[in-house]
Amino acid sequence: MGMNALQYRGDHHEAEVCPTCTTSRYKIGKNGVVRDGVAAKVLWYFPIIPRFKRMFQSPTTAVLLSLRTWLLHMEQRLLLQQLKQRKIPIQRIQENEDLDNLPPNLPKALLDLCNWANTFLKEGKTVNTVFQADLFGHPKKAYICRADVYSIAHKKEVSNSALFFYMSYLNKVLKQKKMEDMIQFVDSDKVSPIGSGTPTARSRDLSVMYKNGKPGQIYLIPYNTGSIKMYTGLLRKQPGKKKASPWKPLLGALIQKDDVSCGYYVMRYMKEIVEDNNIDLDKKWGTRAGLTYTAEDIDEIRGEWAEHVLQFPDQ
Numbered sequence: 589m590g591m592n593a594l595q596y597r598g599d600h601h602e603a604e605v606c607p608t609c610t611t612s613r614y615k616i617g618k619n620g621v622v623r624d625g626v627a628a629k630v631l632w633y634f635p636i637i638p639r640f641k642r643m644f645q646s647p648t649t650a651v652l653l654s655l656r657t658w659l660l661h662m663e664q665r666l667l668l669q670q671l672k673q674r675k676i677p678i679q680r681i682q683e684n685e686d687l688d689n690l691p692p693n694l695p696k697a698l699l700d701l702c703n704w705a706n707t708f709l710k711e712g713k714t715v716n717t718v719f720q721a722d723l724f725g726h727p728k729k730a731y732i733c734r735a736d737v738y739s740i741a742h743k744k745e746v747s748n749s750a751l752f753f754y755m756s757y758l759n760k761v762l763k764q765k766k767m768e769d770m771i772q773f774v775d776s777d778k779v780s781p782i783g784s785g786t787p788t789a790r791s792r793d794l795s796v797m798y799k800n801g802k803p804g805q806i807y808l809i810p811y812n813t814g815s816i817k818m819y820t821g822l823l824r825k826q827p828g829k830k831k832a833s834p835w836k837p838l839l840g841a842l843i844q845k846d847d848v849s850c851g852y853y854v855m856r857y858m859k860e861i862v863e864d865n866n867i868d869l870d871k872k873w874g875t876r877a878g879l880t881y882t883a884e885d886i887d888e889i890r891g892e893w894a895e896h897v898l899q900f901p902d903q
Contacts, residue, residue: 595631609726616792629789685734690741695891701898702741708901709734715900719752722768723759724775725797728752732897740890746851748776751810754855754889757896758862769802771862774809808861810854852886859889 593608594600604613615626644650687706694702709715715732730752739745755773762768778793794809801807 611793611796628792685738687734687738687741691743694741695887695894697891697895697898698741698893701894702737704898704901705734705737709737715897717900719756723756723773724778725772725800726775728775732900737897740893743852743886743890746855750893751776751851751855753897753900754893755810755858757892758858760896761862765865767862770805772797772801772805772807774807776810779809806861808858810858852889853881855889855893856881856885859892 593611594603594606596603596613600607605611606613611628612622613628615623615628617623643653687702690699690702712733714734717730719728719730721727730749732749732753736747736750739747740750752775759768759773762771774794774797779790798807
């Protein structure tokens with residue numbers, strides 16, 4: 589499979605690259621040469637029926653499994669009965685989806701989004717889109733659900749999907765300023781320790797991305813919603829080194845008050861970099877540290893995020 593997007597079987601059994609992300613089917617050696625016949629990833633399938641049979645071979649284990657299933661079923665039935673007796677709508681089981689009771693002084697765009705979502709984002713409905721390759725270098729599916737709107741409204745943890753939508757807004761700003769070649773966003777799903785493969789696979793994904801980079805270009809890598817790394821392309825070989833290092837890290841850092849605020853700080857940090865007209869971004873942001881933001885700063889990005897999301901239902 590290339591980047592988890594495709595299984596090389598059926599119509600694709602002879603393909604050598606993934607038609608979605610153009611990643612090679614085979615491993616790439618340290619010398620950059622494709623190792624023919626050595627698959628980059630292998631999918632192992634373990635038949636589930638024999639596994640279930642082994643689990644129920646033991647009478648003791650079979651009783652415990654059956655008892656646990658029955659208890660979970662009865663617990664759910666009891667909860668539903670209590671909700672009906674208290675006349676609470678079933679769709680309100682999830683507390684993180686309550687958009688009837690909103691915090692005061694929300695940015696106007698965010699208040700409008702909450703009111704819209706409270707009407708239209710019900711019963712699992714979402715705002716769906718596919719970002720084009722100009723954002724991350726490959727097409728990216730993303731969605732906003734009711735819980736995402738609730739989280740931004742209540743300043744809860746920012747999801748990866750919500751972060752993608754804000755990055756698409758910043759990419760739009762870059763295009764308006766004709767600076768899209770100066771800054772490149774990185775899909776955090778490709779570098780996150782959760783769900784993106786081994787460290788070697790993540791490094792390989794980044795190396796493929798850097799290969800097409802330009803001197804002086806800055807890559808913004810939110811490797812989770814609470815942290816961000818930046819790399820910039822070098823213009824020439826660094827003196828005193830035997831081998832040129834084409835990329836260097838920029839060490840600017842944020843000071844965050846708590847774990848929940850991390851995502852908002854990352855969004856604000858990227859906003860200030862994108863809106864900076866200084867062409868020597870790496871000199872300024874590579875050493876700038878100790879940044880902290882006010883509630884007004886965070887409200888500004890929450891409003892921008894909401895206004896941007898509101899544009900998608902009409903597309």
